[in-house]
Amino acid sequence: MHCGVARTLEVVGEWWSFLIVRDATLGVRRFDDFQQRLGISRNILTQRLQRLVEQDVLERVPYQDNPPRHEYRLTPKGRELWLVLAAMRDWGDKWEPLPDGPAAHLVHRTCGEHTTVVPTCSHCGETLERSDLRLVPGPSDDGSVLPIPRYDGKAG
Amino acid sequence: MHCGVARTLEVVGEWWSFLIVRDATLGVRRFDDFQQRLGISRNILTQRLQRLVEQDVLERVPYQDNPPRHEYRLTPKGRELWLVLAAMRDWGDKWEPLPDGPAAHLVHRTCGEHTTVVPTCSHCGETLERSDLRLVPGPSDDGSVLPIPRYDGKAG
Numbered sequence: 001m002h003c004g005v006a007r008t009l010e011v012v013g014e015w016w017s018f019l020i021v022r023d024a025t026l027g028v029r030r031f032d033d034f035q036q037r038l039g040i041s042r043n044i045l046t047q048r049l050q051r052l053v054e055q056d057v058l059e060r061v062p063y064q065d066n067p068p069r070h071e072y073r074l075t076p077k078g079r080e081l082w083l084v085l086a087a088m089r090d091w092g093d094k095w096e097p098l099p100d101g102p103a104a105h106l107v108h109r110t111c112g113e114h115t116t117v118v119p120t121c122s123h124c125g126e127t128l129e130r131s132d133l134r135l136v137p138g139p140s141d142d143g144s145v146l147p148i149p150r151y152d153g154k155a156g
Numbered sequence: 157m158h159c160g161v162a163r164t165l166e167v168v169g170e171w172w173s174f175l176i177v178r179d180a181t182l183g184v185r186r187f188d189d190f191q192q193r194l195g196i197s198r199n200i201l202t203q204r205l206q207r208l209v210e211q212d213v214l215e216r217v218p219y220q221d222n223p224p225r226h227e228y229r230l231t232p233k234g235r236e237l238w239l240v241l242a243a244m245r246d247w248g249d250k251w252e253p254l255p256d257g258p259a260a261h262l263v264h265r266t267c268g269e270h271t272t273v274v275p276t277c278s279h280c281g282e283t284l285e286r287s288d289l290r291l292v293p294g295p296s297d298d299g300s301v302l303p304i305p306r307y308d309g310k311a312g
Contacts, residue, residue: 003178003245003248003258003259003260004244004245004246004247004248004249004252004258004259004260005174005175005178005241005244005245005248006175006178006248007248007249007252007254008244008245008247008248008252009171009174009175009244010252011248011251011252013171013174014171015165015169015170018161018165018169019161019162019165022159022161022162026291026301037300077251079286080247080250080251080286081247082286082289083243083246083247083273083275083286084240084243084244084247085161086243086275086284086289087239087240087242087243088160088161088164088165088240089159089160089161089164090160090239091160091164091236091237091239091240092159092160092161092162092163092164092167093160093163094236095167095233095236096160096163096164096166096167098163098296099296100295100296101294101295101296102159102160102294102295102296103159103160103293103294103296103297103298103300103301104159104160104291104292104293104294104297104301105291105292105293105294106289106290106291107289107290107291107292108277108279108280108282108284108288108289109288109289109290110277110280110282110288111277111279111280111282113277113279113280114279115277115278115279115284115289116278117239117275117276117278117284118275118276118277118278118281119239119242119273119274119275119276120273120274120275120276121264121266121267121269121271121274122271122272122273122274123264123267123269123270123271124264124266124267124269125274126264126266126267128242128264128271128273130235130236130238130239132264132265132266133238133242133262133263133264133265133271134262134263134265135182135260135261135262135263136260136261136263137259137260137261138257138258138259138260138261139256139257139258140254140255140256140257140258140259141259141260142259144193144259145182145259145260
């Protein structure tokens with residue numbers, strides 16, 4: 001139960017935390033803006049922001065001295081959640097589509113076009129298909145990675 | 157608040173749901189196996205499985221008649237969550253590393269090597285970097301996609 005998926009969920013595995021990080025990637029930084037956009041209670045927002053700061057996903061940065069005010073910015077660790085968010089966005093837009101089309105498009109500045117994420121292999125560069133992948137135990141495996149023997153070994 | 161990220165979270169945006177889907181991608185299908193692996197209460201597991209079936213992420217398939225028994229298999233919609241899970245796994249292994257190394261490696265059968273996901277653009281094929289991406293409003297935008305004017309427009 002300590003695989004990378006579970007450890008990611010320990011950090012951001014809560015609905016509001018994901019949406020706070022999503023808004024942070026859109027440039028939102030201030031408490032009142034998060035609060036207004038998410039329609040979240042101030043109490044819960046305070047807790048979630050504090051947890052994301054403790055987990056080094058956001059950093060709390062002063063932007064005004066008198067009265068003292070802080071804003072929340074993504075750390076390098078937080079910024080790298082963009083791919084999780086992009087994969088979620090693509091999946092939601094495909095499988096839970098809105099009648100008139102998506103709320104937003106991701107644009108690749110380099111080519112100027114709408115884009116979705118095409119996953120490729122870090123070793124050979126080929127496009128990754130789910131059926132080409134398998135999970136093998138690593139050094140910290142606790143015995144939970146191997147397939148269940150009673151099944152036929154095929155996933156899903 | 158109805159972007160693809162939020163809609164994905166409506167379907168699987170709960171810790172246990174993600175872990176159930178993760179285990180399903182490893183080939184787990186039966187109630188008792190999910191229960192044992194996840195250490196989740198039977199009550200909560202029943203609720204979560206039911207919700208994932210309602211959302212067409214899992215399907216409930218009979219595998220035995222007498223007594224009647226069912227197992228849970230990923231639907232095509234559920235299977236396509238693999239990329240969200242892979243992105244989570246890569247992030248967790250990088251930013252919340254275990255002292256001895258990861259619990260599991262993803263292997264690309266085609267080349268036989270350990271792999272991580274390298275995201276590329278569906279239009280031009282170039283590797284996607286976070287800084288090359290921007291979000292633009294789509295047909296269903298409710299005004300929440302555009303950057304907050306008071307900021308400098310840079311994300312994070």
